[in-house]
Amino acid sequence: MNNECFIFNERLDTHLRNRPSELEEAKRNGVKIVGFFPGNYVPEELIYASGAVPLCLIHGGNPKPAETALSSVPRVICPFARALIGEMMLKENPFYSAVDMVVAPITCQHLRKTAEIWEYRGEPEVFKLGIPHQVYDGLEVNDFAERLDALKDKLQALTGNKVTDAKLTDAVKLYNRMRQLLRKISLMRTSNTSVISSMDFIKLNHVSFYADPVFMTEVLEEIYGELAESNTASDNDAPRLLLAGPNIAMGDYRVPELVEAAGGNIVIEEICEGVRYYWNEIEAGDDLMKSLAKGYLTDRVPCAFMSSSAGKRLEFMTKLISDFHVSGVIWYELLDCEVYDSEAYFFTQKLSEQNIPMLILEADYGTADIGQFKTRIEAFIEMVKEEVE
């Protein structure tokens, strides 16, 4: 890692820097590190309650791992999935190297094949967590709860610890608190004030995937307090935008950076992976596994790999557009993310009925398209500005 600060908060920055050696130390003391693929379908609280350290593997944006993976998979596998494969092959990322077991949610084709390739290479062990692909009738909650039970058994075997209801309840509370704080920080952006930039908010999310959750929650409390204090009206008249898409990886910051440089203001993100799903909390009932299944599967807005997902996501996005006073949508999808690409047309049409223009950007991790991205983003912002004026 270089010497540049990754995140605006110094304590978090230091924590992130020291985290790999902290994890090594924990491993020496017998603590297991459980990685999981992003998508917000793997309950971190379950891993945490087993005494293991959950790590969401969310690095991307760098062309090298994505290119490296091409020796194992074709180019039609999305760059984020390829980055996951490449990182595992390169063994240069200390977080990825620390992992004793990885939980792979079976969502889209790309992550499915990524799980298989990790599995094929043998190290670390892969636990495939089946995710029901439709949420219609309530049956899927029982189905998913059973799969989570199997994950619980696996975690207990790995760590030698029992996941008790008491431990799980505490873990749910901890992660609920983290989600709640992120939500409160995010919601501050509904007013016309730019309390926190989209880049900073996304990075905060990214750090939360690697940080110790107790420490993270403590710092989030602090950040929320500071922001609430500094929340004064500003005369920022930059067009307010929503960033939508399947994935924004840790390190894949070209789009938010270009938008910012072009004078746009992203005030809310509707992203499947890379931004923690913080809108809902887990409502802990009598059957905790069912509560988790419900919270992670049915209470939330479905990702595009799900059956009948577009309608529900449009409804959610429409609400965000109105709550956050958004005047344009930037839809950033990764190359070959076919489920998102297939929905782009529907969203363009539906949003144009509400007079919300939408810019579609599709990218690989690389630099070849940077000039085109710049022109498209600048033209889009010029267009939205004229509309607002």
Added chain:
Amino acid sequence: MSAIFFAGIDLGSTMTKAVIINSDEEICSAVIHHTGAEHRQLANEAMEEALAECDLDIDNITFIVATGYGRITVPFADTQVTELTCHARGVSALFPDAKLVIDIGGQDAKGMQINNGRLIDFVMSDKCAAGTGRFFEIMANTLDIDIDELGNFSLKAENKVSVNSTCTVFARQEVISRLSEGESVEDVLAGIHDAIAVRTVRMLHKLKVEPDVIFTGGVAENKGVVQALENRLGCRIFVPENPMLTGALGAAVIAKEKALKALAKGEHIQKEKRQLDKASFFRKGTS
């Protein structure tokens, strides 16, 4: 009030264009140059020539807007605006009823939905240069025809040959094999133009095709593409007298709008020190 002037400069991937207008939006001078590797030097040359043509000095220009893919490398511009916004405005200055603009330049293609000169939606081709000016350069080379004659040749076609590829590499192979099968150059060319029209119409799917439809960019000078597009779109297409200049013209019109708006507010708008610098640039043939 003495006459005031505004300039637009469009640094495209292949051509650099400069336009100077007066406050009535009449074109005082217009220059088209090849864009080389040394953008900055070229922008200077095009601007100097445009100024000389109407006997003005750089200080006589109230406001200068740069556009095109090299817009940030223009040292003397007061501000930058993207080519999409500029095309929309430039086309509207020439065709007030324009609703859809198709622009095919040296390295990319764009579609713009406009309303009263305002850009309301747009699409752009991806990073592949298929079907753009570069593509036609290769085709002209393959067929051994002057690039300006491609259109005239294809209009003489009797039986359009079906060409499926628009990828420059594959299309070239396909063209060579059609020719070796004995198809005439004219029929093959008509096939190429139709393939480009199909590709362009597909790119436009998200926009509304409503008249007036205007076609700009260097490729619009090819009558074969114009006709193929008219057939595929099912409507008449208007091409400006000089289709390469609309971006620079739009930039000049925007320069005027921005300048008048700022003047009305009493704001100072020009960049501090605006100059056609040369010293920092090494140039072949000069010491």
